[in-house]
Amino acid sequence: MIASGLRFGGVAALLALGIVFPLVFTNPAVTSDAIYTLIFVAAASAWNTFSGYSGYISLGHAVFFGSGAYLTGIATLDWGLTGSQVFLLLPLAGLVGAIIAVPFGLIALRVRRHTFVVITIAIFFIFQLMAYNLQSLTGGTSGLLAPTVNFAAATYNNPFYYAALVIAVAAVAVSWLIRRSRFGLQLRAIRDDEDRARGLGVRTMRVKLGAFVISAVPVAMVGGLSWYFTGLIDPSSGFDPLFDVAVALMAFLGGLGTVAGPVLGALIIEPAQQYFQGQVSAGYLFLMLYGALFLVVILVLPRGVIPTAAEQIGKWRDKRREGDGGLAGHRLAAAGAAPDRAKELA
Amino acid sequence: MTMTEAATAPSASPAPLLRTESVSKAFGGVQALSGASIEVGRGTIAGLIGPNGSGKTTLFNIITGYARADSGQVYLDGRRITNLPPERVFSLGIGRTFQLTRIFPTMTVFENMLIAGQHKERSWNPLARAGGAASRRHAMELLDFVGIARHAGALAQTLSYGQRKLLELAYVLVADPEIVLLDEPAGGVNPSLINTIAGKIRELNAAGKTFLIVEHNMDFVMGLCDRVMVLDYGSVIAAGPPAQVRADPRVLDAYLGTGEDDDAQDGDRGAGHEGA
Numbered sequence: 246m247i248a249s250g251l252r253f254g255g256v257a258a259l260l261a262l263g264i265v266f267p268l269v270f271t272n273p274a275v276t277s278d279a280i281y282t283l284i285f286v287a288a289a290s291a292w293n294t295f296s297g298y299s300g301y302i303s304l305g306h307a308v309f310f311g312s313g314a315y316l317t318g319i320a321t322l323d324w325g326l327t328g329s330q331v332f333l334l335l336p337l338a339g340l341v342g343a344i345i346a347v348p349f350g351l352i353a354l355r356v357r358r359h360t361f362v363v364i365t366i367a368i369f370f371i372f373q374l375m376a377y378n379l380q381s382l383t384g385g386t387s388g389l390l391a392p393t394v395n396f397a398a399a400t401y402n403n404p405f406y407y408a409a410l411v412i413a414v415a416a417v418a419v420s421w422l423i424r425r426s427r428f429g430l431q432l433r434a435i436r437d438d439e440d441r442a443r444g445l446g447v448r449t450m451r452v453k454l455g456a457f458v459i460s461a462v463p464v465a466m467v468g469g470l471s472w473y474f475t476g477l478i479d480p481s482s483g484f485d486p487l488f489d490v491a492v493a494l495m496a497f498l499g500g501l502g503t504v505a506g507p508v509l510g511a512l513i514i515e516p517a518q519q520y521f522q523g524q525v526s527a528g529y530l531f532l533m534l535y536g537a538l539f540l541v542v543i544l545v546l547p548r549g550v551i552p553t554a555a556e557q558i559g560k561w562r563d564k565r566r567e568g569d570g571g572l573a574g575h576r577l578a579a580a581g582a583a584p585d586r587a588k589e590l591a
Numbered sequence: 592m593t594m595t596e597a598a599t600a601p602s603a604s605p606a607p608l609l610r611t612e613s614v615s616k617a618f619g620g621v622q623a624l625s626g627a628s629i630e631v632g633r634g635t636i637a638g639l640i641g642p643n644g645s646g647k648t649t650l651f652n653i654i655t656g657y658a659r660a661d662s663g664q665v666y667l668d669g670r671r672i673t674n675l676p677p678e679r680v681f682s683l684g685i686g687r688t689f690q691l692t693r694i695f696p697t698m699t700v701f702e703n704m705l706i707a708g709q710h711k712e713r714s715w716n717p718l719a720r721a722g723g724a725a726s727r728r729h730a731m732e733l734l735d736f737v738g739i740a741r742h743a744g745a746l747a748q749t750l751s752y753g754q755r756k757l758l759e760l761a762y763v764l765v766a767d768p769e770i771v772l773l774d775e776p777a778g779g780v781n782p783s784l785i786n787t788i789a790g791k792i793r794e795l796n797a798a799g800k801t802f803l804i805v806e807h808n809m810d811f812v813m814g815l816c817d818r819v820m821v822l823d824y825g826s827v828i829a830a831g832p833p834a835q836v837r838a839d840p841r842v843l844d845a846y847l848g849t850g851e852d853d854d855a856q857d858g859d860r861g862a863g864h865e866g867a
Contacts, residue, residue, distance in 0.1 A: 427709050427721035430698075434706045437695035443677040444655060444687060445707040446766065 260414070267406045276402040278519040280474055283409035284467040285515040287416040288488075289495040289507035294420045295460035296493070297502040298429060299453055300436030301357070304489040305349070305365030308372045309461040311483035312345050313338035313468030318389035318478055319382060327392055331473050332408050335466045342465025343458045350457040354450065357439070369484065376480035388479030391472060405474045412470065416463035421504045423459070432456055436502070487532070491518075494535060498542050500549030509550060514538070606669065608633040608801050609654070609685070609770050614663030615825070616649055623649040624825040626663070629803075631770065631818075636792065636802040638812040638833070641822035642845060647805045648690060650822070651772055655687045656680040668769065684769035690778065690805075692755045694762075696748035700739065703747050703758060704730035707765040726765075733761045737791060753780045760791065770801040777808045789815050813837060821845065 263283075267276045288310065296303050316338045321331050353364040376383045383389065396404060423429040431452045434442040443449050472478045492507075495514050500506025521531045546553055607630035616624040624646040631637040639647050652658035654665050656677035665673045667683055675683070686707075695703050705721045708730065722730065734740040737757040742750060750758060756776065763771055776792070777785045789811060792802055806812045812819060813833040820830040823845040829836050836842055 422718045425720065426718045427705075428718065430702060430705055430721040431709060433698055433702075434695050437697055438693055440657065440677070441689070441693040441695070442706065444657070444681055445762070446678050446681040447706065447709070448678050 263410050263414070267400075267403050271399070273402050274523075276406055278516055280402060280405050280409050281471075281519060282511060282515040283406070283413045284471055285491065285495060285511040286508050287409070287413040287463045287467045289492045289499075289511045290413070290416040290420045290504075291460045291463035292489075292492045293460075293496045293501065293503075293507040294416075294423055295456040297496055297507070298423065298432035298436065299456055300502075301354070301361050301453065301457075302493065303353075303365045303457075303460075304362055304486075304493070305353070305369040306460070306464050306492060307484050307486065307488040308345065308349065308369050309342040309464040310468035310471070310488055311372060311376060311478075311480075311485075313342050313465030314472035314478045314483045315376065315383055315389070316341045316465070317469030318391065318472050321392065321473070322389065328394060328396070329404060332404070332470075335408065335412070335469050338469035339462040339466040342461040342468075345465075346458040346461035347454070350454045354453045354457065366486075369486070369489075373480050373484035376484055383480065386479060388477055388483075389472070391476040394473075405470065408470055409467065412463055412466050417504065417508060419459065419463075420507075423456070424504050428452065428455065433502070487535075490535065490539075491515075494539055494542070497549055498538070498546070500551030500553075503549070503551045506549050506551040606633075607631055608668055609803065610666045611650065611654065612664040612666070614650065614653055614665065615661045616646075616653060616658065617661055622825055624653070624660075624663075626826050627822060628663075628827060629820050629830070631801060631803050633801055634796070634799055635817040636796050636804065636815055638816035638819040639803060639805045639822060640807070640809075640812055640819060645822040645845075646825040647822055648774060649825075651687060651774055651805060654680070655685055655772065681766065681768070685772060686763035686766060686768035686770075687772035688756075688759045688763055688774055688776065690774040692752070692759050694747045694750070694755050694758055696746065698747060699744055700734065700747050700750065700758060701730065701743040704734060704743075704762050704765055707762045730765055733764050734758075736764075737761045738787070753784045756780055756784075756788065760788070764795070764800075770803060771795075773802060773804045773806075775806055776804060777806055777811045785811060809837075 266279060270276060270279070288306070292303065292306050295301065313335075317331065317334045320326070320334050320337065326334070349368055353361055353368060356364060377385060394401075423432070431442065431447045431449075434445070434447055435449055435452060439449055468483070472483075475482075491514065495510030496507040497510070498506075498513065499508065499510030517534075518531050521534065542549070609629075609631040611627060611629050613626040613628055614624050615622070615626055627646060627650055629637075629639065629650070639650070641647050649658060653660045653674075654672075656675050656679065659674050663673070664671055667685060670683070672680055672683060672685075695706065698706075702721075705726070708726045709721055731740060731743065734743055737760055739750070739754050739757050739761070742754065747755070747758060760771075760773070760776070773792075776788050780788070785808065792804075792815060796802060804812065804816065816833055818831065819833050819836045821828050821836060821839075821842050823841075828841045828845060829839045831839075
């Protein structure tokens with residue numbers, strides 16, 4: 246009970262911090278970093294909702310990011326939208342991401358593990374090639390420029406910031422709802438043993454595809470937002486192979502398959518990357534840092550920060566409870582109390 | 592020894608609950624099954640025995656949708672279920688366990704129980720919690736029934752091998768299948784647990800549950816089953832009450848072949864080979 250109270254308090258505090266952040270830190274360089282961080286909080290949470298829960302590691306989510314960006318760009322320029330109107334396109338971008346995810350998923354989800362990863366990469370490159378070559382639609386290598394935005398200079402970043410915050414909070418909320426739902430249970434069963442899950446009546450294709458489609462939506466939305474905020478999209482930034490590497494690294498660092506893990510990972514990695522990109526004129530150093538960080542995570546924290554920390558806290562709590570003179574066999578609690586613990590673990 | 596020779600239940604007539612009809616299956620050049628026909632009567636405990644490689648597990652896989660039959664049919668309660676996918680077969684009422692016990696290791700024991708129950712929950716809302724109060728209580732009762740309720744909150748990977756077997760049995764029962772297929776329920780577990788498992792099966796059978804059991808432990812099979820079918824080289828060579836099958840010369844021949852030690856007569860041969 247105390248744990249859930251603490252958790253609720255922590256979430257509320259984080260949310261409050263998110264809301265007041267741009268009012269406290271008004272430096273546009275800082276809020277700009279914060280916007281990209283929120284974009285990655287959303288993307289990593291959404292990615293984890295599929296890949297973390299189901300165990301199918303996708304390296305093709307940049308397809309949704311790029312498609313959302315191009316959809317938003319093309320629609321904005323064609324319809325001559327300006328200012329805040331563009332934000333109204335973001336749900337449409339999410340819808341387009343979901344629509345693209347259906348055939349994508351139907352193809353890629355027929356295979357598992359390594360083959361699945363390779364197929365997602367292949368489909369990703371098909372989309373990148375299309376962006377390069379469908380010049381009348383995408384502008385080819387020169388890309389699509391966003392129109393100049395006439396927000397007040399002092400608070401220019403704020404609309405972008407709050408749009409990113411809304412998408413990020415929604416993505417985390419969906420991740421949390423799925424984690425505790427029957428749907429999430431089915432996904433985790435697929436991760437543990439897909440064939441066994443089928444033998445217990447789990448319609449695996451439907452479940453996997455559903456998660457894939459849901460995870461595409463926030464990614465496509467932040468893609469659109471990213472285009473509008475950055476002001477430009479071209480095939481190499483829209484369909485960026487590093488996007489999936491970054492998102493996967495965030496989830497791995499924080500804790501694959503947990504709700505908080507990808508959030509924590511994004512909050513650590515994205516500001517760090519922004520900082521290094523600002524510091525080092527040749528922005529390629531962060532690529533080496535990515536590689537090094539990936540190695541360190543896999544070697545030292547293969548399960549990520551959150552699960553490892555949770556385990557340590559659990560051990561510490563158990564030890565303290567025993568120290569308090571509680572029954573040494575408290576783990577073998579009465580049957581009625583056991584589901585509570587199951588809930589706590591979930 | 593708790594086994595009795597009291598196997599007297601009627602054989603599989605008139606309308607068997609589960610029936611296979613001339614099921615054949617080849618893996619490359621190896622004919623795993625050739626025209627295997629079995630019948631399991633409602634409310635009975637049927638045993639399926641045979642030497643290693645005789646096609647028992649392959650037949651299980653075909654019945655439950657994990658492998659496709661090259662030819663032949665499978666019927667459940669008169670309904671053709673040949674080559675349906677595993678999730679369909681399960682929802683139609685066939686639950687199974689695996690020879691190498693398969694649980695969901697990174698989920699809690701209780702969550703393992705909820706997975707098997709979810710297919711009945713016809714909620715339009717995908718974000719609904721798994722399991723209503725009734726199904727949660729039912730899951731707890733079943734865990735209690737097999738004796739691992741106190742581990743409900745533990746991760747399934749922390750269970751011992753025997754406990755995993757019990758968990759697998761329990762979560763198959765969650766969905767209340769018409770018939771339960773057990774693939775070597777006594778394989779690799781200690782004698783007292785074997786007796787426990789046999790007792791649970793009897794108890795469930797007394798309450799009306801039908802079983803089909805693949806097992807190498809002959810005492811287990813002979814003591815438990817109403818009817819035993821013997822597979823050899825992919826076809827059924829004998830079927831009948833345990834005492835009759837045990838005395839059948841074709842069965843002895845299939846099991847002992849030529850040049851086998853006499854002390855394998857009780858069928859411990861298979862258990863010795865596969866128990867590891």
